[in-house]
Amino acid sequence: MAKKKTEKVVNRLVIIGMGLIGSSLAAAVRERNIAKEVIGISRRKSTLEIALNNGIVDRCADDLVEVASELSSGDVVVIGVPTLSVPEVLKQCVELLSPEVTITDVASVKESVVIAAQELFGEVPSQLVPGHPIAGSEKSGVTAANSELFIDHRVILTPVESTSEDHLKRTSALWQNVGAMVSTMTVQEHDQILAATSHLPHFLAYSLVDTLAGMNEKTDIFRYAAGGFRDFTRIAASDPIMWRDIAVANKKAVIEVMDKVMDNLVSLRSLIENTEEDKLTAMFKRARDARNHFGSMLESNKLDTGLQSPMNEKVINYIVSPGGNARGDLRVPGDKSMSHRSIMLGSLADGMTEVTGFLEGEDSLATLQAFRDMGVEIEGPNEGRVVIRGVGLHGLKAPKKPLYLGNSGTSIRLLSGLLAGQAFDVELQGDTSLSGRPMGRVATPLRKMGAVIETEKDGTPPMRIKGGQKLKGINYRMPMASAQVKSCVLLAGLYAEGETTTVEPAPTRDHTERMLRGFGYQVDSNDDTASLNGGGRLTSTRINVPADISSAAFFMVAAAIVPGSDITLRHVGVNPTRIGVINILRQMGANIELFNPAQVGDEPVADIRVRYAPLKGIAIPEDQVPLAIDEFPVLFVAAACAEGKTILTGAEELRVKESDRIQSMADGLVTLGVDAVATDDGIHIEGGEIGSGEVESFDDHRIAMAFSIAALRANGPIIIKETNNVATSFPNFISLARQVGINIKLA
Numbered sequence: 001m002a003k004k005k006t007e008k009v010v011n012r013l014v015i016i017g018m019g020l021i022g023s024s025l026a027a028a029v030r031e032r033n034i035a036k037e038v039i040g041i042s043r044r045k046s047t048l049e050i051a052l053n054n055g056i057v058d059r060c061a062d063d064l065v066e067v068a069s070e071l072s073s074g075d076v077v078v079i080g081v082p083t084l085s086v087p088e089v090l091k092q093c094v095e096l097l098s099p100e101v102t103i104t105d106v107a108s109v110k111e112s113v114v115i116a117a118q119e120l121f122g123e124v125p126s127q128l129v130p131g132h133p134i135a136g137s138e139k140s141g142v143t144a145a146n147s148e149l150f151i152d153h154r155v156i157l158t159p160v161e162s163t164s165e166d167h168l169k170r171t172s173a174l175w176q177n178v179g180a181m182v183s184t185m186t187v188q189e190h191d192q193i194l195a196a197t198s199h200l201p202h203f204l205a206y207s208l209v210d211t212l213a214g215m216n217e218k219t220d221i222f223r224y225a226a227g228g229f230r231d232f233t234r235i236a237a238s239d240p241i242m243w244r245d246i247a248v249a250n251k252k253a254v255i256e257v258m259d260k261v262m263d264n265l266v267s268l269r270s271l272i273e274n275t276e277e278d279k280l281t282a283m284f285k286r287a288r289d290a291r292n293h294f295g296s297m298l299e300s301n302k303l304d305t306g307l308q309s310p311m312n313e314k315v316i317n318y319i320v321s322p323g324g325n326a327r328g329d330l331r332v333p334g335d336k337s338m339s340h341r342s343i344m345l346g347s348l349a350d351g352m353t354e355v356t357g358f359l360e361g362e363d364s365l366a367t368l369q370a371f372r373d374m375g376v377e378i379e380g381p382n383e384g385r386v387v388i389r390g391v392g393l394h395g396l397k398a399p400k401k402p403l404y405l406g407n408s409g410t411s412i413r414l415l416s417g418l419l420a421g422q423a424f425d426v427e428l429q430g431d432t433s434l435s436g437r438p439m440g441r442v443a444t445p446l447r448k449m450g451a452v453i454e455t456e457k458d459g460t461p462p463m464r465i466k467g468g469q470k471l472k473g474i475n476y477r478m479p480m481a482s483a484q485v486k487s488c489v490l491l492a493g494l495y496a497e498g499e500t501t502t503v504e505p506a507p508t509r510d511h512t513e514r515m516l517r518g519f520g521y522q523v524d525s526n527d528d529t530a531s532l533n534g535g536g537r538l539t540s541t542r543i544n545v546p547a548d549i550s551s552a553a554f555f556m557v558a559a560a561i562v563p564g565s566d567i568t569l570r571h572v573g574v575n576p577t578r579i580g581v582i583n584i585l586r587q588m589g590a591n592i593e594l595f596n597p598a599q600v601g602d603e604p605v606a607d608i609r610v611r612y613a614p615l616k617g618i619a620i621p622e623d624q625v626p627l628a629i630d631e632f633p634v635l636f637v638a639a640a641c642a643e644g645k646t647i648l649t650g651a652e653e654l655r656v657k658e659s660d661r662i663q664s665m666a667d668g669l670v671t672l673g674v675d676a677v678a679t680d681d682g683i684h685i686e687g688g689e690i691g692s693g694e695v696e697s698f699d700d701h702r703i704a705m706a707f708s709i710a711a712l713r714a715n716g717p718i719i720i721k722e723t724n725n726v727a728t729s730f731p732n733f734i735s736l737a738r739q740v741g742i743n744i745k746l747a
């Protein structure tokens with residue numbers, strides 16, 4: 001929730017048009033005390049009276065002329081009138097206001113505003129910042145003003161070349177201070193995305209209801225309408241004038257996507273007419289799978305660039321109360337690393353691969369979708385079962401658009417390797433966190449192999465890979481211990497001439513090597529070296545993905561820190577390159593028992609039982625760092641509950657994970673009163689009492705889950721902010737946490 005602020009983000013705020021958006025913005029700004037004065041302008045006297053009486057504005061005017069001469073630098077004028085009325089109001093604003101006054105608008109279509117500005121003034125005035133808050137309600141007008149309307153909703157700003165930085169910054173600060181998440185994009189991108197995800201759905205809903213209403217002269221068929229009709233047509237009850245304006249203003253982008261849907265309807269009609277059962281199933285499955293993929297992202301606010309309706313975005317915070325007991329018997333979801341690799345190798349194999357235990361989290365689903373986008377037929381996931389019709393090493397097709405890999409470092413880095421050897425060009429993108437992560441570590445060896453790859457200047461995504469290159473094998477001595485780099489190089493090696501060898505500075509997870517062998521591909525590994533020859537083939541197989549030790553780690557620590565606890569975790573992958581968390585906790589004094597050992601495919605699994613025993617602080621051996629690389633956030637929680645000091649060194653890699661995990665954890669622990677000091681390559685933590693408080697997750701799933709576990713030993717509730725990314729690796733974390741007795745609520 002945005003806090004009430006005292007600093008003045010803007011000087012005077014003038015809102016022209018006191019509809020729902022304008023009056024809600026006025027209310028939010030006044031409530032938070034962000035502006036020196038809020039002035040409402042409307043031609044309707046009754047609207048102004050309500051705005052004044054309800055304390056939404058400080059004062060009113062019925063025309064901008066009355067206040068224009070008072071306005072100067074630091075003041076912001078928001079044009080809150082309907083889309084088609086913006087040009088007229090904009091003309092008046094530019095004529096009356098000094099260029100130092102910021103002007104922004106809230107119209108749902110941006111090109112029409114920008115074109116109108118160009119036509120009126122020759123070029124778009126530098127003081128104009130076109131904007132669009134993606135927030136709304138079925139209610140309208142000043143009486144529906146809601147000061148919370150923008151909290152956790154997106155506001156898209158579409159600055160053009162002439163827009164001044166200062167005006168952009170001020171507009172952005174205004175929206176952020178009423179709780180919104182501000183993104184910028186081009187005018188065209190905005191209009192296309194909104195045409196597809198918001199405008200066309202409204203027009204389809206209007207069209208369906210209109211058609212049915214037309215058929216409805218004799219019998220009242222709406223009376224029999226079921227949930228499907230209600231769900232599909234809810235938005236046809238929206239304001240007709242507003243949607244007329246949007247249709248007219250965004251004509252081009254709407255017609256483009258409408259034509260595509262009409263073509264699709266024509267083929268659907270013909271499939272139905274000709275009883276093409278298989279094709280119908282295939283089409284519905286394709287759509288369902290895409291919906292499920294986007295759906296999970298929609299619910300958890302993940303897609304930063306894609307085709308979602310940002311209207312649905314909702315930030316999830318956790319409130320975890322102390323006093324939980326940590327007892328139970330459970331199986332956590334499938335291993336993330338193996339789930340990614342099962343899709344990649346299954347897609348490149350000849351024949352059909354069946355995967356069970358697949359992790360239905362956003363990261364592995366992003367990989368799955370990427371292969372669908374490259375023409376691979378993949379069924380599921382359905383309760384962890386996925387069936388992949390492999391296309392062979394050379395059977396992938398060029399995707400129609402950039403591959404979107406969400407939050408997943410493993411997807412982008414491994415994919416960059418196997419795509420470097422394809423015949424087609426491809427672009428790999430991700431969300432805000434992934435877009436800031438280093439890709440030079442994979443681009444460098446791939447370039448040595450002959451790949452042509454572009455990244456941003458600072459080595460971050462998007463990555464653009466040029467197809468049709470001849471790769472040659474290399475012997476690559478890795479500068480850092482990274483399974484992603486090793487796997488990337490080996491996967492490129494499948495397409496390279498001759499032998500590809502990786503040499504790692506310390507052992508890292510070896511799932512790629514093991515799984516390649518499972519697909520019948522020869523990989524030689526010993527000590528620090530793994531080698532393979534290009535030009536072979538992968539043969540389809542069955543893969544059973546064990547439970548992810550990285551997810552199990554949260555419950556292992558829960559049991560290790562709560563007196564009286566006893567948790568058993570079933571069928572956990574205990575590959576020797578992943579059990580650093582067990583080794584470290586045992587050194588700290590934890591009571592951990594492994595039983596029912598088994599070999600599943602090429603991977604060892606076991607059940608793990610953890611019972612409470614007092615922990616003591618240790619100096620974590622550096623050779624355990626790569627073996628526990630993802631488990632440190634929750635290990636830091638164990639350290640905070642241990643007696644004495646825990647010291648971690650040699651872990652600088654933690655600084656380039658989904659967040660800077662050393663800093664994220666140090667910040668949160670300090671907020672909770674723990675004596676934690678970040679160092680360049682690790683952290684010092686003095687065990688003691690954990691206090692209550694509000695911590696940031698930094699959009700990092702493992703930080704969010706680690707602090708949920710910390711709450712078990714805290715002396716009051718811990719609020720964890722923006723936990724949506726938990727769905728990337730552990731979609732049912734909340735329900736399993738509750739199952740073992742952790743008091744976790746959503747807020």
Ligand code: S3P
Nearest residue numbers: 337410481482483484485629630
């Ligand atoms: C992974 C390797 C590790 C790990 C990540 C998954 C993998 O990353 O942190 O969560 O599946 O190969 P690095 O290779 O960057 O250490």
